[in-house]
Amino acid sequence: MHQITLGFLAVHLHHENGYATEIAKRSASFNIECVRFEPTSIDPSTLTINGEKYDSITQTWKSASFSIPTFIYDRCFYNNQQASKKSKPIVEWLKQNPSTTFLGFGLPDKWQIYSALKASELINSYLPETEKLTTSAQIIKHIRTNSSCILKPISGSRGNGIIAVRQTSNEVNITYHKGHDKKKQSFHSLQQFSDWCERLLKQQSYLLQPILSLTDQEGYPFDIRLLLQKNRNGEWILVEKGVRKGYQGSFLSNLNSGGAPITYEEWSKSLTMKQKFLLEDELSTIITHLPKLLDMKFNRLFEIGIDIGYAQDGSTWILDINSKPGRKTFVETKPHLKDILYESPLAYCHYLMNQRNNKGAEVNE
Template sequence: MTDTAMGLFGIMTSRRLSNPPIAEPEFCSQLCRAAPQYDLEVLVFNPEGVAADGQSVRGYIWINGQWEYKQAAAPDILYNRCLYATPGDRRKAAAALNALYRTLPWSRGLPGKWQVYEILRRSLKAARWLPETRLYTGTGDLGTMLAEREYGIFLKPHTGSHGKRTLHAVRLNGKQGGGLSLRGRDGENKPFRHAFSRVADGLDWIHEFIGQRRYIIQPYLQLTGNGGQPFDVRVLVQKNGRGAWSLTGMAVRMGHRGSLTSNLHGGGTAVPALPFLLAEYGNTANDLIEELEEAAALLPPLLEEACGRLGELGLDFGIDAGGRIYLLEANSKPGRTVFRLTGDRRAAKLAAENPLRYARHLLLHSAAIRKQQRRQFRYRRENDINGS
């Protein structure tokens, strides 16, 4: 850390087969370039770079337009942005976090999708945005849900991101030949389709596809635009330099016509929210924007109260043809590529720099707490000495 920086901000990312071997290098380099404005220095590292005793970290800093390898003391504050593709990835990250127990966490993160649903459904105001959700327990309940829903059901992993291993299943009627039709994305996010003449065979295939993973089941919602393309609205909310929640921006993510999801990692793109919603919903578009803003103000404090301090959230909303809004997912490690794709320079700048503003706020706040604790200790010691 330089002599002028007030703190070292550590960004822990998943390991990638690249040089340097870090995820999200563009975002990380943005953090590094902007950090001096906030009297911070940024070190980006993988879980493997953390010493077993937590005293030092090996990672990368951005200097003169390039990444440079560096070993440093443990960071003052840490943002864990690791995504876990395997149980081994999760274990490595957990070991690194345990070693860095003295470091102040930037955010506590969210639990899985089922727990998030359970938290939010307790609020009457939040519950109106939640689609019906059940935990997958076997083919029996799945078969019942399929029989009751014309458009089928949607399954997604309890933990996971980018639309990987998601699945849409729908029963075919007699005119369609009966059976079960499936489409989804595999673990590498590649699309697939299967058809089964017997529903039972399709249910068995789904059960094997799920394996030991926990899944949630929701009704398949018709969330497509007039052109048949799936879309959702990504709303990014972040803590600012005062430690308060603020709305950074929103954008519509669109998938290809016939695609299962609108996720950018699945080949989607992004467009500005208001023009898209005006074209799709006419005069009600502004009302939809206001409702999305209302949800963005309500949901983060509810989740934070249950899960612990959070730093930012990506909230993904679907909107059906009638204008009803559904919360599809809440993500505590959101991407921010949508704002670069839409050309929203203000939101892109805020999205990249708010983590630094909040990190500085946390460091200043923690320093004040330590100072107060020292004053209280001196006061108690003086009273002890004086016999009070």
């Protein structure tokens, strides 16, 4: 069988080094060669890439030049830094290249996802009411009626930039995270708060959602993370579900905002039989319909992380959908999953290769 190449693509070469290396260690048994590179390392005139190739004999990465790989696993996370700004258009260009296949094409921003899912009768009841912000007046109007809301960057991930807003009788308080640290700021007049909001909205686009009561009995925020991937037959499967628990007084459970992972089994011991049955029924509906819907509405995906909020009244909410999910929640709590997690991109390459070959056969007939 012709050897195929899988390219691990990241904005910085050694980003997710552990994850890339674990995949590469297993690649020889799939007859796949692993390389890794940055979008900016492609020479536009020759299409040669300067990156690193995994040497399965010495089990190390070595500097190498190579052509654009057959398959690309896009693990680029973008922020406002220069490397990100340069990388994004190159990745978009690569996606148009007919000689290469991306494992998954990623998802658009949160507003586009919300708008697409809102049209689905099977899924829309799980979506918190969401509006796209264009002016601070929308925020003021919302807190006058509901006294609180949450602001989410339209294209943020990992809990970055999320702001909780709460109005009391004489001031407006905002809370946000800088890494593990929780920061607070108070405004003593609506005008002062409104000016701050206008400055915020000039920096980036935000969505407004209600604050849901997503804390456990002890007041810790938590969410349920579902990791779904396509298997070697191209079918969506639930790899695992886990729970991320924030610290008391925080409103985020993301691991890089100070959260800690626990197993779903451990967490669900606190539920009654009826609560557990109803929750698992809701999760089953989401797992069955959401991935297929995303594939249909957008471009092909290989994996998604779905963050589920389980409110104190028993309602279930889709909080976020991530097409480049992390694995820390599962690797730390379920070490036996490692082989499945690290082999799945390689197994999916074989599925895509077979699809390609079958298409070729159809064309030749």
